[in-house]
Amino acid sequence: MSAAVSVESGFFDCRDSFASTIEALAAADERIVTVVSDSVGSSKLNGFRSKFPERMVNVGIAEQTLVAVGAGLANGGKVPFVSAASCFITGRALEQVKADIVYTNVNVKLIGQSSGVAYGELGPTHHSIEDMAWLRLLNNLTLIVPADPWQTEHAIRAAAAIDGPVFVRVSRMPVPALEHAGAFEVGKAEVLFEGDDAAIIANGTMVHRALAAAKSLAGEGIRARVVNMATVNPLDEAAILSAARTGAIVTVEEHSVRGGLGGAVAEVVTAHDPVPMRIMGFPGFLPTGSAEWLMEHFGLTAAAIADAVRQTISRKR
Amino acid sequence: MSSAPVHAPASNDVIATIRDKALWIRRRSFQMVYEAQLGHPGGDFSAADILATLFFGVLRYDPERPDDPGRDRFVMSKGHCTGAFYSVLAAAGFFSESELSTYMQPLSRLNGHPNRNYLAGVETNTGPLGHGLPVATGIAIAGQIDAAGFRTFVLTGDGELQEGSNWEAALTAGHRRLENLTLIIDRNRLQQGARTEETASLDPLDDKWRAFGWQVEVVDGHDHAQLLEVLSASPRGRGRPLCVIANTFKGKGVSFMHDNVAWHHGVPNKEQYEQAMAELV
Numbered sequence: 001m002s003a004a005v006s007v008e009s010g011f012f013d014c015r016d017s018f019a020s021t022i023e024a025l026a027a028a029d030e031r032i033v034t035v036v037s038d039s040v041g042s043s044k045l046n047g048f049r050s051k052f053p054e055r056m057v058n059v060g061i062a063e064q065t066l067v068a069v070g071a072g073l074a075n076g077g078k079v080p081f082v083s084a085a086s087c088f089i090t091g092r093a094l095e096q097v098k099a100d101i102v103y104t105n106v107n108v109k110l111i112g113q114s115s116g117v118a119y120g121e122l123g124p125t126h127h128s129i130e131d132m133a134w135l136r137l138l139n140n141l142t143l144i145v146p147a148d149p150w151q152t153e154h155a156i157r158a159a160a161a162i163d164g165p166v167f168v169r170v171s172r173m174p175v176p177a178l179e180h181a182g183a184f185e186v187g188k189a190e191v192l193f194e195g196d197d198a199a200i201i202a203n204g205t206m207v208h209r210a211l212a213a214a215k216s217l218a219g220e221g222i223r224a225r226v227v228n229m230a231t232v233n234p235l236d237e238a239a240i241l242s243a244a245r246t247g248a249i250v251t252v253e254e255h256s257v258r259g260g261l262g263g264a265v266a267e268v269v270t271a272h273d274p275v276p277m278r279i280m281g282f283p284g285f286l287p288t289g290s291a292e293w294l295m296e297h298f299g300l301t302a303a304a305i306a307d308a309v310r311q312t313i314s315r316k317r
Numbered sequence: 318m319s320s321a322p323v324h325a326p327a328s329n330d331v332i333a334t335i336r337d338k339a340l341w342i343r344r345r346s347f348q349m350v351y352e353a354q355l356g357h358p359g360g361d362f363s364a365a366d367i368l369a370t371l372f373f374g375v376l377r378y379d380p381e382r383p384d385d386p387g388r389d390r391f392v393m394s395k396g397h398c399t400g401a402f403y404s405v406l407a408a409a410g411f412f413s414e415s416e417l418s419t420y421m422q423p424l425s426r427l428n429g430h431p432n433r434n435y436l437a438g439v440e441t442n443t444g445p446l447g448h449g450l451p452v453a454t455g456i457a458i459a460g461q462i463d464a465a466g467f468r469t470f471v472l473t474g475d476g477e478l479q480e481g482s483n484w485e486a487a488l489t490a491g492h493r494r495l496e497n498l499t500l501i502i503d504r505n506r507l508q509q510g511a512r513t514e515e516t517a518s519l520d521p522l523d524d525k526w527r528a529f530g531w532q533v534e535v536v537d538g539h540d541h542a543q544l545l546e547v548l549s550a551s552p553r554g555r556g557r558p559l560c561v562i563a564n565t566f567k568g569k570g571v572s573f574m575h576d577n578v579a580w581h582h583g584v585p586n587k588e589q590y591e592q593a594m595a596e597l598v
């Protein structure tokens with residue numbers, strides 16, 4: 001496991017893990033190149049640039065070209081890791097992602113940096129809380145939302161190993177290192193806390209908050225399972241159906257409540273035996289505020305998650 | 318009408334007002350950035366003289382009637398430079414100066430990027446680069462269809478011009494001979510991480526715009542008289558859109574920020590803040 005830089009003692013910026021992993025992978029595989037759009041620093045790729053200057057392509061502030069150049073590099077035999085702020089690599093270049101990468105089905109890795117509300121005060125143009133909904137529609141795009149530095153490293157390694165398009169959503173919000181159940185596997189959720197009274201299905205920066213909620217509920221005698229659903233496509237349906245058997249599901253994501261992880265889980269649940277669900281996330285365009293403030297304000301906290309679990313359990317049939 | 322009429326000769330009074338306002342914008346925006354510990358002060362400073370010239374020498378507007386269909390339009394395409402933009406809007410009377418101290422605070426109307434649903438004087442929401450010129454082109458086409466008298470101005474960064482959307486709009490505006498449209502490029506030669514010419518070079522920039530059917534004027538973007546002259550000249554009969562390449566410096570006005578890419582979104586500590594304020598006089 002590569003060392004990530006500590007943000008605040010015990011907390012990590014997953015971009016550091018991305019950066020050290022891509023440098024290690026590039027040292028072993030010379031086909032790997034990075035593609036950026038004036039996003040070297042924000043992708044933490046300064047180290048990569050000094051080690052492999054000729055293997056970084058900076059197209060300037062031009063995200064549509066960024067993604068399309070990635071497709072062309074793959075055609076030329078490279079394994080491009082295309083990295084830019086998640087809001088722009090998805091929203092701005094969505095048709096290139098759809099047509100050039102996913103529909104054409106090329107071996108390109110898209111890295112959506114500083115996803116969710118990490119840009120806080122910079123507002124809805126810079127928040128990336130629609131990306132999962134947009135990308136989930138592109139059915140052969142593998143979608144991974146790692147929860148901590150270890151999972152980020154393994155998501156990047158898995159992306160490199162897959163021969164096809166992959167999107168990895170990398171956060172810069174400080175997260176603690178989690179205790180994982182076993183090896184990371186694409187398409188496989190992991191249960192981080194056992195429980196049969198309810199299930200909390202979370203990913204990314206929300207996983208540690210979900211764990212804190214489950215631990216506080218355990219003190220009241222409520223056992224809520226915590227499922228880390230790092231892969232959003234392909235979805236681990238077995239883990240979702242097992243969660244449904246607890247009779248109550250709460251999903252939590254640093255994303256809009258529309259069309260993201262919650263929507264994906266609901267699609268599976270409603271196709272089988274529906275159970276009461278609560279989808280936690282952001283309502284839409286958000287007001288001014290820091291990332292932490294927005295999470296507090298919109299109830300993406302351990303306390304609010306615990307409340308949602310209690311309420312959803314009370315709706316059990 | 319709160320500002321000098323368009324086509325007014327460059328009187329010494331107007332130039333003096335612009336100079337005072339430009340200094341005030343630099344000082345006030347830097348205080349905002351210091352207090353918020355967020356912002357884009359380098360680009361605020363490169364644009365300060367352009368904004369002061371527009372709002373206190375060129376644009377016709379009435380802050381009491383921000384929706385007046387006859388108003389001149391200003392689109393802040395480099396929407397990350399809200400320190401300078403909000404300062405000039407407050408100075409022009411669109412909202413109170415005291416509100417500037419809420420910059421980026423929870424629930425503030427002064428978001429990191431401008432939102433027209435919060436603030437008068439903002440024509441369109443910006444933040445993602447490469448949107449202002451296409452929107453301004455649409456505004457100018459509306460004016461062309463109606464043979465309306467208003468002019469449309471848009472300020473972009475230079476790194477921003479790497480976005481292809483600008484060149485699509487450049488074709489449309491050139492094709493339609495939008496003489497009521499003026500683009501001002503804040504040519505500070507720096508983008509977020511490096512020099513434009515070391516990233517995706519833009520030069521020869523003037524030839525590019527000419528080739529797209531635009532008239533081009535190159536000015537010193539910190540010289541108020543030059544800016545005022547090209548921006549207030551009547552567009553009638555020009556038969557083409559106007560591109561003003563304003564040569565500027567990122568961080569202009571403060572020695573340690575001058576032409577320094579670290580100040581793209583660098584924010585000052587107390588010592589730097591005090592030194593900058595001592596220099597901005």
Ligand SMILES: Cc1ncc(C[n+]2csc(CCOP(=O)(O)OP(=O)(O)O)c2C)c(N)n1
Pocket residue numbers: 037038061063088092357359360363395397444445446447473474475476477478503505507508509567581
């Ligand atoms: C579409 C898009 N991509 C990336 C960014 C991130 N970004 C903000 S400012 C900036 C650099 C802008 O450089 P320039 O246009 O030269 O502006 P200035 O030097 O005047 O600040 C970048 C890349 C953005 N806001 N929008």
Ligand SMILES: [Mg+2]
Pocket residue numbers: 474475476477503504505506507508
């Ligand atoms: Mg610039």
